[in-house]
Amino acid sequence: METLDVVIWTIRQRKGRAKPYELRWKVGIEPKSKSFLTRALADHFRADLLKAAKKGEPFDTLTGLPTSMTKTEKVTLSWYDFCRKYVHMRWQGAAAKTRESIVDSLTVATFALLADEASGLPKKEIRAAMQWALIPRQEGGPPPLHLEDAVRLLSKGTLDVSDLADPIVARNVCEELTLTRDGKRAAADTTARRRRGLNTALEYAIDLGELTENPLKRVKQKKVARDNTVDRRCVVNPIQARELLVSLSYVGSWHRGRGRRLVAFFATLYFAGLRPAEAIGLRKTDCHLPQEGWGLLTLEVTRPSSGKQWTDNGTVHDQRGLKQREEHEARPVPIPPGLVRVLRAHLDEFGTAADGRLFRNERGGILGASTYSRAWEEARRFALTPQQVVSSLAGRPYDLRHAALSTWLNAGVDVAVVAERAGNSVEVLLKRYAKCLDGRDSQINRRIEAALENQIQIDR
Known part of the structure; x- marks a missing residue:
């Protein structure tokens, strides 16, 4: 059902929320709302609604959007659902170590992409729940009782993949990649491996149309010299x-x-x-x-x-x-x-x-x-x-x-x-x-000593 009866309110900020900026509006008698990571995103969306209302476009009471935006509005994919989709695509044919590395990269990134009640979950529970959820052969069956709540909260409590386009969100994700389980700095090789795994996943998100560019390319990190040489x-x-x-x-x-x-x-x-x-x-x-x-x-x-x-x-x-x-x-x-x-x-x-x-x-x-x-x-x-x-x-x-x-x-x-x-x-x-x-070293030192002795004799 469509109507021209539309009221659009101002943006309000709700502190402590994953997406703190909320826009509320009413279409007919149906209240609508949408939350955003930044005020700029909320302002942009509000401006589109006001523009459509001034043009006299009818608004859909179900979606709360004008006709022009209904045609282009895309159902966004949550990070949790994207991870399941990506791992399912990569699983077949991947080596066991590669599978483990993929799940680790996605799980660590999840720590920075939590919303609502899921943001209060301990990291240990998130790891266990994500591992259970991402292994394809476990699809179809219920999670173990001790993971039931964590899986339920994660399934509806992660940001959308498109939110990674926000530089602040992308930087928070990159920061998580550098940490160990106890919050200390991870080895340079570990951070690099996780970043490579996440980078490949985000390229797949671009293929799906969830992102227009890879957000990791815009996050500059301090380069740490990695010594891959064997310790003598x-x-x-x-x-x-x-x-x-x-x-x-x-x-x-x-x-x-x-x-x-x-x-x-x-x-x-x-x-x-x-x-x-x-x-x-x-x-x-x-x-x-x-x-x-x-x-x-x-x-x-x-x-x-x-x-x-x-x-x-x-x-x-x-x-x-x-x-x-x-x-x-x-x-x-x-x-x-x-x-x-x-x-x-x-x-x-x-x-x-x-x-x-x-x-x-x-x-x-x-x-x-x-x-x-x-x-x-x-x-x-x-x-x-x-x-x-x-x-x-x-x-x-x-x-x-x-x-x-x-x-x-x-x-x-x-x-x-x-x-x-x-x-x-x-x-x-x-x-x-x-x-x-x-x-x-002793052999090399003897050779150097011999060379020096020969040089001294020549000088004499």
């Missing part, structure tokens, strides 16, 4: 690496072989430069282990660890192709005779898992990060001095890969060859891995 203090030299591998044999009881069954696993990280996820997925069919000479590992599968909620099969370990490669693309990695012997001995003593994997836990399942990390920490206490144990030297199993690539580069191996075997780009290698090994 964590890189072991060959002697230290071998002592650590030997020490693993003493971890755990001998008859159960907890440490012994992990020697070959850690050896592949050091002698072949594999990532832990690549070693976990290594199968007997991937290995060429001759009686003498160099062998070859042909990598095709990786088993990165993630939460069960992020994988398609509901297990902790996702199964993917190699990092930064096309699906089913393989990477050949030649391995030295020493590693060939270690792998052959491992197969003779422990065999393989039912699916042909070389490395498994004591129950035959996929080798978990918690299992091999505990064994590694015990081995460090056996192999290293007390001062080294409390240091960052070989603090993580991944540091064996760092040591491998640093060793190859310091040995003078061509950078392109190292990049191919490591599954990295040449640029990444030169930026991150070209580090001196632990203990090399």
Whole structure:
């Protein structure tokens, strides 16, 4: 029903509201209202209504809008509904880690986009509720009882996606991206990862017509220099690496072989430069282990660890192709005779898992990060001095890969060859891995001393 009986009141400010500026008007006997983030937006909307009323346009009693605005008025999408729509679009085909990163970016942004009752929810509840709501396979079922209220409030208590066009809202979102769960400053890499994830989501919002431009491009942030280079203090030299591998044999009881069954696993990280996820997925069919000479590992599968909620099969370990490669693309990695012997001995003593994997836990399942990390920490206490144990030297199993690539580069191996075997780009290698090994300073210092002595003799 349409009418010319329209009364438009002034804008009022309601402090403490997510959208504090409210315009009220009446169409016939129907009161209408709309809230805005800024007074300028409210003034602009009020001016459009006044202009239409002066022209004598009929107003619709249902929407409260004049005919000209009814045709162009678009039903806006709330942030909550947009997040569900975006994750549903991205979920299929995305790696488990990517899914986790997407949900984290959107959830953190949600902290700055709350309205009404939802703004009083604790961040811990918001995280849990958003995670439940955004995983597509959970659609259709009711939320758990402990999340019911939070999901209900979020479903109707977030700002519209279009509100991100306001610079203040966009800046508040960017500020949230820089914070940890306890409110401290997050690492530069974490902030950058979240911003990348949110940036991609907002590009999708532009495709949907919710935004005309990406608001993140207008929010300038202080650039923090990110040092992605490997800390040379964590890189072991060959002697230290071998002592650590030997020490693993003493971890755990001998008859159960907890440490012994992990020697070959850690050896592949050091002698072949594999990532832990690549070693976990290594199968007997991937290995060429001759009686003498160099062998070859042909990598095709990786088993990165993630939460069960992020994988398609509901297990902790996702199964993917190699990092930064096309699906089913393989990477050949030649391995030295020493590693060939270690792998052959491992197969003779422990065999393989039912699916042909070389490395498994004591129950035959996929080798978990918690299992091999505990064994590694015990081995460090056996192999290293007390001062080294409390240091960052070989603090993580991944540091064996760092040591491998640093060793190859310091040995003078061509950078392109190292990049191919490591599954990295040449640029990444030169930026991150070209580090001196632990203990090399003394060698370098001796060379400098020798050069200085020679120069003194020449001057005499």
